[in-house]
Amino acid sequence: MKRAHLLVVGVYLLASCRAEEGLKFPTYDGKDRVVSLSEKNFKQILKKYDLLCLYYHEPVSSDKVAQKQFQLREVVLELVAQVLEHKNIGFVMVDAKKEAKLAKKLGFDEEGSLYVLKGDRTVEFDGEFAADVLVEFLLDLIEDPVEIINNKLEVQAFERIEDQIKLIGFFKNEDSEYYKAFQEAAEHFQPYIKFFATFDKGVAKRLSLKMNEVDFYEPFMDEPIVIPNRPYTEEELVEFVKEHQRPTLRRLRPEDMFETWEDDLNGIHIVAFAEKSDPDGYEFLEILKQVARDNTDNPDLSILWIDPDDFPLLVAYWEKTFKIDLFKPQIGVVNVTDADSVWMEIPDDDDLPTAEELEDWVEDVLSGKINTEDDDDEDEDDNGNDDGDNDNSDEEDNDDSDDDDDE
């Protein structure tokens, strides 16, 4: 660990050096908290902590860029370890070559990944490798896997969560064997999917839950799917969630963004950019939700919604890579292997496409009529029959009259 520290001790973080008491951002204090794992110290370390966070890395090479990357990640981990020092979480590095046997035993297969051991479970972190994202991920992981809903206001809170998958079950009490199965199932998906439960008849009635029933809510859908054949075993619940895990419309989240990006359909993503806090973005998102609700039974459709506010550092990169303006809503198709893309023509953000127009466009994407390859020749030959990369020319020919019923 020493070499890395010589270079970067105290350099990270961003740290406001203001003197105000009550708002002090942490700076790395230079103390070594992240240790190298070996077969020798493994058992002892595992016993010591409630949670063990393992960074599984390729052998540190002599390549300078790779070294910097590695040191960077090490400092991020050190800072996270420092910040969470009182939470009984261990942090270790696992060298893929030196500790190949141990890694195999632990089931690690992707170098550069971060794994967390919690009891007999292994959770993979596949999100933005930043201190704040990691801290929040770990804090979520040490909370109870099931959140209890006790009263009307908490039902409201539950109902307001619309941008992620959620499950809720109604059980007799905490000792119910079905509640226990539900808890065990929740642990499989913690912290990525939220599980709620109630023991309150009033709450159950408001949510139309029968005893021992669990409802599954897809993001942005008003009506849940009642999981069939209650009561359920842990395995049945886990299987159901796994089968329904890819929604029609989902929000890209820092904590599992890479996993989501890898979960493409036939090598592409339909990506929609909309800033929810902006009136145009909000409006576009409402239209997207409508499209998702109308097509929730189509297994070939999964739209990825990105709120630029969640990724300020990527906004400029996306604008350059996709040649679009992210001050207004956008929807397009992105090829995940080369980031080639085509985008729907939205001439004016005061005149967004209707749900019907969006559905037609989506259909053209799914049928292959709109795709990322068709315009490539055009770009190179510069035929000049349209003004650039914004759209597939088919689109323009078909949809001349999109001025009418926007409201």
Added chain:
Amino acid sequence: MKRAHLLVVGVYLLASCRAEEGLKFPTYDGKDRVVSLSEKNFKQILKKYDLLCLYYHEPVSSDKVAQKQFQLREVVLELVAQVLEHKNIGFVMVDAKKEAKLAKKLGFDEEGSLYVLKGDRTVEFDGEFAADVLVEFLLDLIEDPVEIINNKLEVQAFERIEDQIKLIGFFKNEDSEYYKAFQEAAEHFQPYIKFFATFDKGVAKRLSLKMNEVDFYEPFMDEPIVIPNRPYTEEELVEFVKEHQRPTLRRLRPEDMFETWEDDLNGIHIVAFAEKSDPDGYEFLEILKQVARDNTDNPDLSILWIDPDDFPLLVAYWEKTFKIDLFKPQIGVVNVTDADSVWMEIPDDDDLPTAEELEDWVEDVLSGKINTEDDDDEDEDDNGNDDGDNDNSDEEDNDDSDDDDDE
């Protein structure tokens, strides 16, 4: 600039080194983009950019810690400059000693501050000095100062913004002199306070806006204040906003957290922690809103709501400094000079205080009955008549029966 770079080139940022196309976090490329400002190059640089971002710093000292801090900030600025390279924003450093004359001319008075020149306006940034926060701040600053509301869905979006001050005006059209005054006023507060306008009669009717009227919405209040004596000049609008800028309940935001923290009342803040995405936190926030609505006319009351999700890196620091558990809602009084604090006793997060109980507590704080000093002796003498720092013992004696009407 060179010295700093030798140490930290490429060390910042966090950067995921994944190879997925479409999600590449930026790493600093080592190129110098931030320049030192002097009277010589000032005019030329100012002319070159739409926006000029100036870091006004004390002379770099020989103290190692101060040097590191300075270098850190420099790298953050370099990364921000790199990311926003195509947006025509300039980034400069202003040495407080070397360029004292220039700084005075520019009206800079707080060393360590970041100022942004936009036309003839100077905007001070007093938030978290992190690349993502800064990028978002600057992107917000180059957007139009007024957002136009065109239709029903956008009204919905407008109505959903409840956690910050917002203004909306109804004007004849873009050429209206009153709209222009409104735009000018908006620029005084951009990007901290959102200004909206509509030219649509239907929208105006829905929001009960008369022609040339501007309504001011305090955070979390259902009903706006109609600014009196329309139509208004720019100065009248600016004055009104300045007078009403401190709300009864406000959310701590990364982009102006230090400014907010400095805006204490008699050296204290009433601070409430509530995680909005959590059912208990949501419930507590609803109760807080109730208290705020009931007391909106009390100029001595300003509650600071902190959502721990907005500040993952500060959670552990707050837990240690304030000796509280942030997995559940908390409300307390914090002395801003020494961060000494007392917290309301909330024995069980399934049994949160009612709005009435909270109001009683707030009254005791405002009257000085509950304060951060009373328990200090107790702590030192360790009289042992209560279990720690959680509360003022007065509180415990008075409120034995808080088990009843929570729902």
